[in-house]
Amino acid sequence: MLRAIVKPHEALSRLRQNLLDPLVKKNVTISDIATQANVSKSTVSRVLNDTTPVHEDKRKAVLAAMKKMNFEPNVxxxxxxxxxxxxxxxxTQNFGSPIYDAISQGVVTGLADTTYSPIFADGQWQPDIGEAVVQxxxxRKVDGLIVIGSSLESSVLDRLKKTIPTVLVGWEVEGWEKQCLFIDNEQAARNATQHLIELGHTQIAHITGIATHQDSMRRLWGYRRALTAAGIEIDEDLIFEGRFDGNSGVLGVESFLMRGKRFTALFASNDATAFGARLALYRRGIRVPEDVSIVGFDNQSEAAFxxxxxTTVRQPAQEMGIAAAEVLLNLLHKKEFTVPKLETELVIRESTRLRGNP
Amino acid sequence: MLRAIVKPHEALSRLRQNLLDPLVKKNVTISDIATQANVSKSTVSRVLNDTTPVHEDKRKAVLAAMKKMNFEPNVxxxxxxxxxxxxxxxxTQNFGSPIYDAISQGVVTGLADTTYSPIFADGQWQPDIGEAVVQxxxxRKVDGLIVIGSSLESSVLDRLKKTIPTVLVGWEVEGWEKQCLFIDNEQAARNATQHLIELGHTQIAHITGIATHQDSMRRLWGYRRALTAAGIEIDEDLIFEGRFDGNSGVLGVESFLMRGKRFTALFASNDATAFGARLALYRRGIRVPEDVSIVGFDNQSEAAFxxxxxTTVRQPAQEMGIAAAEVLLNLLHKKEFTVPKLETELVIRESTRLRGNP
DNA sequence: CACAGCAGTGAAACCGGTTTCAATTAATTA
DNA sequence: TAATTAATTGAAACCGGTTTCACTGCTGTG
Incomplete structure (x- = not known):
């Protein structure tokens, strides 16, 4: 016994819609499916969300109707x-920075084939913009948040923590252990510096990133630790405060050179800085790696060319993004999980070599 | 005469909500504002959208209530x-490519301070992925679409054209003149090659991008035109098919060299390729620019270091993104507008110089 | 002075799903 | 076989806005 369950007003409205705009492909709604499959809206919704058991026959009918009518639920x-x-x-901390872009790309990958879509916003290196952007x-009612880089102030973070499921990537924050993905910057920087030490260098310069930035501080710290551990005295004049960009590399090297500081190796806080440093040396006719060895950080794609x-430290940026997506998904579904440990790797290429005669 | 307009069920539901979850900051709705301002929902909506004139007194009352209760409409x-x-x-054609990222960044900028937010998707260089992503x-009911790079097939484009306001950036498509932003790749490539010719070079190699890619074809074409115009015969063996990446640059140069092809200048289809080419020359001990001049394309930030x-061609990527956002906004608001003309610029640095003795 | 026209307004329908609640039916237990 | 329990299911409320429609005063016109 078939029944045609059509509410008077629903039929009317659909009719009017079609009359007014006959060219428009009418949107298939859950009610249409219900009619077609001879069940109620409720049942269709249940099939759609798998919330309550539905008799197999009806489920099939509903699925068939959805397929046939090409139904897509209205978001x-x-x-x-x-x-x-x-x-x-x-x-993201900054749209257009290789490392943050790579992490973003990882998030996209991690979210592909799920029901979730990412929506991106740029913090432009400024915490207050970051805050506005979060707002x-x-x-926009996002279900969760992924914050890349230290783009927010801690007060904002505290608020976020009780408001919305959030995962932090690329920075470490106390109290966020379960939802925080980061690399061991200090250890990585230590390894990088250690590599130079093992090559016989003792006069090793360092150009930092933005001084207040967590990554920058930790890399500087790792550099110091490596030197100290090797019994090399730290020369503060061989540390230059940069800003994570090519220009900082140029300025840093210029600064060392103008002050007559000698160094046979340089650890740059990121690849962009290393590129700049390399250029400054080139300008002075100082050879790399014959006269000066250079190590960067990030392994952005240009570093290989x-x-x-x-020689640089590879960050598993893509993997971090993917992992962040996974962690957030687990958080949203309240599933148990462990935050993966992310390892860096020193990629030894040709900008470093044994120290020659000073 | 004040009236307290509270629907029984609304009051009840709000009460229940608060009882159940007293900690949750209840969401302020349009009804709350209506009650507070002593008007109807309809009026609040009118103030909100400015669709129908509302008496000044009431408008003010509504605005005050919205401010006081910190109202934000539910999207x-x-x-x-x-x-x-x-x-x-x-x-976007590809997340992580400097040029497309820069355009994306421009879109973000162009949309800041508007009521619209961007939501990004990555076409991963593959038209079928692009199509899925558009779907x-x-x-997700986006109001408009910005497609960066030639990431879609024309059949899909045709469908889009009648479905949703769309702007194309970074590629030219016939029939889309009013909603298409692109640079004159051919002219730019011609200028770049011309620059080399003016420096006395006649043996000028070229490494293309992805052969089927519009940018790549036009740049190749510009290269050819410049040579022909200067009366230089084109040597097909000096053209290598690359893929817009560093590796292509290496392979291209290797290929020329192994086949014993001589050249004193090279025009690369983009900077990444130029970097690779430069590395390959370096490996062979061939100097730049003393022995070989190189011109790239894009002016990505690393090119300066x-x-x-x-030396490279600057694309106004950021500006293109901004312009795309503007054009789309005008399209959405059905305002008149003209598509801005976007100019490239040859940035002459130090990788090119007068040809020495062959 | 009667009537058309317009600014201003509230009630209620509507957008297209989810979820609660009660009812129906089939299966299980005593 | 009667009573109880579990599995399904539909009706209707609800989410929070927008928009149509009808109605109230006022103003302008003849």
Whole structure:
């Protein structure tokens, strides 16, 4: 016994819609499916979300109808009713920086084939912009947040923690152990410096990143620790405060040279800085690696093609992004999980070699 | 005469909500504002959207109430009712490529301070992925689309054209003149090659990008035109098919050298390729620019710090992104506008110089 | 002075889903 | 075989806005 369950007003509204705009492909709604499959809206919704058991026959009928009519649930209706948006907000420290872009790309990969989509926002290196941007994302009802780089102040973080599931990538924050992905910058920097020491260098310069930036501080710290551990006295004049960009590399080297500081090796806080440093040396006719060895950090794609190819620390950026997506997904589904340990790797290329005669 | 307009069920539901979850900051809705300002929901909505004139007194009352209660309209409810999402979908050719990232960044900038937010998706260089990704975005009810790079097939484009306001950036498509932003790749390539010719070079090699890619074809074409115009015969053996990456640069140069082809200058289809080429020359002990001059394309940030700094064609990537956002906004608001003309610029640095003795 | 026209407004329908609640039916237990 | 329990299911409320429609005063016109 078939029944045609059509509410008077629903039929009317659909009719009117079609009359007014006959060219528009009418949107298939859950009600259409219900009619087609001869069940109620409720049942269709149940099949859709798998919340309550539905008799196999009906389930099949519903699925068939959905397929046949090419049904796609309306995200707004769904969001309004359920409160979920299936959207993840991603705040990046800076759009266009190789390392943050790579992490972002990882997030995209990690979210592919899930029901969630990322929506990106750029913190532009400024915590207050970051805060505003988070606000916008929350206004857009994102289900979760991934914050790349130390783009927020701790007060904002505290608030976030009780507001919305959040994962931090690329920086370590106390109290966030379960939802925080980062590499051991200090150890990595130590390894990098150690590599130079093992090659016989003792006069090793360092150009830092943005001084207040966590990565920068830890890399500087690792550099110091390596030197100290090797019994090499730290010369503060061989440390230059940079800003993570090519220009800092140029300025740093210029500064050392103008002050007559001697050094046979240089550890740069990131690859961009290393590129700049390499250029400054080139300008002075100082050879790499014959006269000065250089180590960078990040292993951005260009590092393999500089002259000479740059020895650098590889960050598993892509993997971090993927892992961040996974952790957040687990958080959202309240599943148990452990935060993966992320390892860096020193990629030895041709910008470093045994120290020659001083 | 004040009236307390509170629907029984609304009051009840709010009460229950608060009882159940007293810690949760209850969401302020349009009804709350209506009650507070002593008007109807309709009026609040009118103030919110400025659709129908509202008496000044009431408007003020409503605005005051909204401010006082810190009201933010629910995007889902709004989207469901109005059909607008205030979201722009951005499909990029490839996440992580400097040039596309820069355009994306421009879009972000262009959309800042508007009511629209971008939501990004990565086409991963593959048209079919691009298509899927567009589908997802449409499923998310984006109000408009920005497609960066030639990431879609023309059949898909045709469909898009009648479905949703779309702007194309970084590629030219017939029939899309009013909503298409691109640079004159051919002219730019011609200028770049011309620059080499003016420096006295006649044996000028070229490494292309992905052969089927529009940018690549046009740059190749510009290269040919410049040579022909200068009366230089084109040597097909001096053209190598690359893939827009560093490795292509290495392979290209290796290929020329192994076949004993002589050249004193090289035009690379992009900077990444130029970097690779420069490395290959370095490996062979061939100097730049003394023995070989190199010109790249894109002016990505690293180009200024290579040894020597790379002469290259600057693309106004950021500006293109900004312009794309503007054009789309105008499209959405059905405003008149003209598509801005975007100019490239040859940035002459130190990788090119007068040809020495052959 | 009667009537058309317009600014302003509230009630209620509507957008398209989810979820609660009660009812129906089938299966299980005593 | 009667009573109880579990599995399914539909009706209706609800999410929070927008928009249509009808109605109230006022103003302008003849």
């Amino acid at each position: 707004f209706a769904r969001g309004l009713a359920s409160g979920q948006s299936y959207t993840i907000g991603v705040v 916008t994302l929350i206004g 500089t002259t000479p190819p740059l | 889902f409810a709004r989207g469901l009712a109005s059909g607008q999402s205030y979201t722009i979908g951005v499909v 997802t975005l449409i499923g 290579t040894t020597p700094p790379l």
